[in-house]
Amino acid sequence: MAIISVMLPDELAEELDRVVSSCGYASRSEAVRHALRAFLADLGVEYGGFTTAVVVAVYERAKARSSLRVQHDFTDIIHTLIHAHMDDGACLDVVVVRGDAKRIGEFASRLRSQKGVRYVRYMAVPPA
DSSP states (O other), X not given: OXXXXXXXXXXXXXXXXXXXXXXXXXXXHHHHHHHHHHHHHHHHHHHOSEEEEEEEEEEEGGGHHHHHHHHHHTTTTEEEEEEEEOTTSEEEEEEEEEEXXXXXXXXXXXXHTSTTEEEEEEEXXXXX
């Protein structure tokens, strides 16, 4: 394993120590490795390459057809879909996608552009 030295402002080092303690990491290094994996996974979504991600979308129930059409246009990357009805006349979809990161970004952008969509976020999942 490579050793890398990093200088941090005192406030950031103190915050890292609080995270290590409160989250149960064995060391600062373990916490930094965890954060770096997440950071690199997010960059993979921006710069391309194969990845797995979770897309969360909330939209008006009355406008569900437009979101469904988008989903059908991206069946090549959709692995799993969980659909739930929310109390306020909205639907929630949690979609696990696998494929080219740019294609995943296109999927999220198309969902965002649909009328009645209130919220779309995606998160890349680092490889195991």
